[in-house]
Amino acid sequence: MSAEGVDLKRRRMLTAATSVVGAVGAGYVVYPFLANWAPSAKAKAAGAPVEADISKLEEGAMLRVKWRGKPVWIVHRTQKNLDDLKTLSDRLVDPNSEMPQQPDYCKNQYRSIKPEYLVAIGICTHLGCSPTYRPDVAPADLGADWVGGFFCPCHGSRFDLAARVFKNVPAPKNLVIPAHKYLSDTTILVGEDGGAA
Numbered sequence: 001m002s003a004e005g006v007d008l009k010r011r012r013m014l015t016a017a018t019s020v021v022g023a024v025g026a027g028y029v030v031y032p033f034l035a036n037w038a039p040s041a042k043a044k045a046a047g048a049p050v051e052a053d054i055s056k057l058e059e060g061a062m063l064r065v066k067w068r069g070k071p072v073w074i075v076h077r078t079q080k081n082l083d084d085l086k087t088l089s090d091r092l093v094d095p096n097s098e099m100p101q102q103p104d105y106c107k108n109q110y111r112s113i114k115p116e117y118l119v120a121i122g123i124c125t126h127l128g129c130s131p132t133y134r135p136d137v138a139p140a141d142l143g144a145d146w147v148g149g150f151f152c153p154c155h156g157s158r159f160d161l162a163a164r165v166f167k168n169v170p171a172p173k174n175l176v177i178p179a180h181k182y183l184s185d186t187t188i189l190v191g192e193d194g195g196a197a
Contacts, residue, residue, distance in 0.1 A: 031188035049191035053196075054117065062133045064122070067190045071122035071130055072178060074188060081135075081161045082115055084147040092164045094174050100176030101125075103193060111162045111177055117154065119180050119188060120163040126171040135161075150175070 050067045052074055057063050060081075063074040086109065089095040097107050105113060112118050122130050131150040138144045142151060142158075150159040159173035164174045179193040 006124045047191070049189050052188045052190060053186060054188060055188040057192070059116075059130065060135055062135075065190060067178065069078050069196035072190050073118070073120050073122045075120075075133070075161065077110075077116050077118060077161055081148060082110065084164050085109060085160060088147070088160050088164075091166055092160065093167050093172070095164060097164070097174060099173055106177045109162070111164065111174070113180070114127050117188070118161060118163060119177060119190060121176040121178055123175070124152040124153065124154065124157055125165065125170055125173040125175060126155055126169075131157065131159060131175075 008013050039073055046112060048074070052063060052065045052072075053075065054063065057061075057074065057076045059076050059078045061076055063076075065072050065074065096109075097111055102111055110118070111120075124131050129152050131152040133150045134142065134146070134151045137147055139146060147160075149161050150163065152158070152171065155170045157169040158166040159171070159175055160166070161178065165171045178190055180188055180190045181192055183189050
């Protein structure tokens with residue numbers, strides 16, 4: 001073997017080894033830079049789905065959970081509440097939920113997967129206040145025809161127990177129904193689309 005042949009093999013081996021070491025080194029330099037672009041753990045957690053245990057939620061009661069920094073209401077409606085919803089259509093802006101304020105699997109008269117449970121984001125569609133839960137029937141301040149729902153104290157918007165907005169109030173749309181699914185009969189996962197039960 002000639003001296004030139006040995007040097008050529010050696011040169012190829014050194015070039016390949018240097019390339020591999022350089023690529024690995026570049027990866028170590030680039031990874032932290034690219035990792036900085038990823039959302040932080042806090043940001044990921046803020047948008048993460050939230051589990052809600054409804055096992056102890058009595059009829060007529062409401063549970064509040066926080067998802068993406070917003071209040072989410074879970075209301076266990078009574079049979080009377082469900083019956084009353086059917087009588088309100090002529091008093092509502094969007095009784096059939098034609099505006100896309102909910103997932104397709106909640107586009108029904110109850111705006112829910114299971115009729116007895118309402119899951120809604122508790123932010124008024126007028127200016128972003130949080131309405132209060134008013135399950136009482138015919139209170140003096142809301143009138144004899146009030147059968148329960150949500151009242152926004154900021155500007156007087158009213159919503160029924162399917163989170164549908166009444167006519168002649170400042171809020172233009174129904175409350176938003178978030179994506180959600182049932183993990184079991186007693187657990188709801190808010191923030192993940194699961195379709196109908």
